[in-house]
Amino acid sequence: MKVYTELEVWKESKILVKDIYSITKSFPKEEIYGLSNQLRRCAVSIPSNIAEGCGRRTSADTIQFLHISRGSLYELETQLYIALDLNYIEREDFEAINKRIISCKKLINGFINYFKK
Secondary structure, three states: OOOHHHOHHHHHHHHHHHHHHHHHOOOOHHHOOOHHHHHHHHHHHHHHHHHHHHOOOOHHHHHHHHHHHHHHHHHHHHHHHHHHHOOOOOHHHHHHHHHHHHHHHHHHHHHHHHHHO
16 A cells, blocks of 8 residues: 555645635634634544554554544535635635545545455
8 A cells, every 4th residue: 555645635635724724814813713723623634534544554444534534524514614604715715625625525435445345
């Protein structure tokens, strides 16, 4: 197996982290410990869990951490919808980040299927 830093899913999710940090810079100051913090923590957990899963000894352990990472993607997506509803982000920014989320979901699902075989 490749080193996790060479995996497309890990690279793509790291870009997603940068996107989230960039977009949350413009959130209202009262959200610094609220939605902004939650989005950032959630985004960081995605590549982190991919890396941790790759460091596990068994495929079952790896799959479990990939599922956690996928769950964080869904959580992040929901939080972005909330940010959009609150007018913290523009529709164009939402669409761009959501495309990356969808891409990450596909990559993680493919990686999970790879380990199930």
